[in-house]
Amino acid sequence: MNILTDIFVVLVVIEFVYIFYLETIATTSRKTSETFGMTKEVLEGKNVNVLLKNQGVYNLLIAVMLLIALFIMHSKGTIVLLLNYIIIVAAYGAVSSNPKIFPKQGGLALIALILLLIFGI
Template sequence: MNIVTKVLAVLTALEFIYIFYLETVKTDSEKTAKTFGMETSTLKNPGMNVSMKNQGVYNLGIAALIITALLFAPGKLMIGCLMAYIVFVAAYGSMTVSKSIILKQGGLAILALISLLF
């Protein structure tokens, strides 16, 4: 795996850690509201708050899997599968929530997949 792919994979993991931070630690902050196109009052709703925190833990898990794959499975397969999964989820979010999700959540993963080809 080339250095560009590794850097893009690490950046993708950092992005998912940041998403975890917004969704789990700063759940009802202005920054979280702006990032996800929601009102802070909606994020303060107990049901939404718990859902955001659960989603944040999922995103932290994705970051952990990327880092684990980079450290212990240095081949292309695991990183390729993880990046493809991220692009798939981003595409789904793009179709169901906001078209910009494909680039916001999937952009780095798309670049990592492309770099795997070279």
């Protein structure tokens, strides 16, 4: 893969680590409230809090898998698979919850995927 593709994959990783941070570490913060359009009171609710923390771990593991695929496995196929997963989940979120989810969660992944498909390995 070329450097531009690598940069965009790493940007996706950074984005997913940030989502992990919001959902798992800063679960009840003002920024998390703004990002997800939920009041702090809702975020402090036990069920929502636990669900967000669980989702945050999923997002962190996606980031870790992308890093492993990029820097250890050097696997274009694995990266394509993970980026497609991110794009599909973002599309589902856009349809089922809020259209703004797609560009926020899937935008960088889509750009990375397009660059990967154009420039290849």
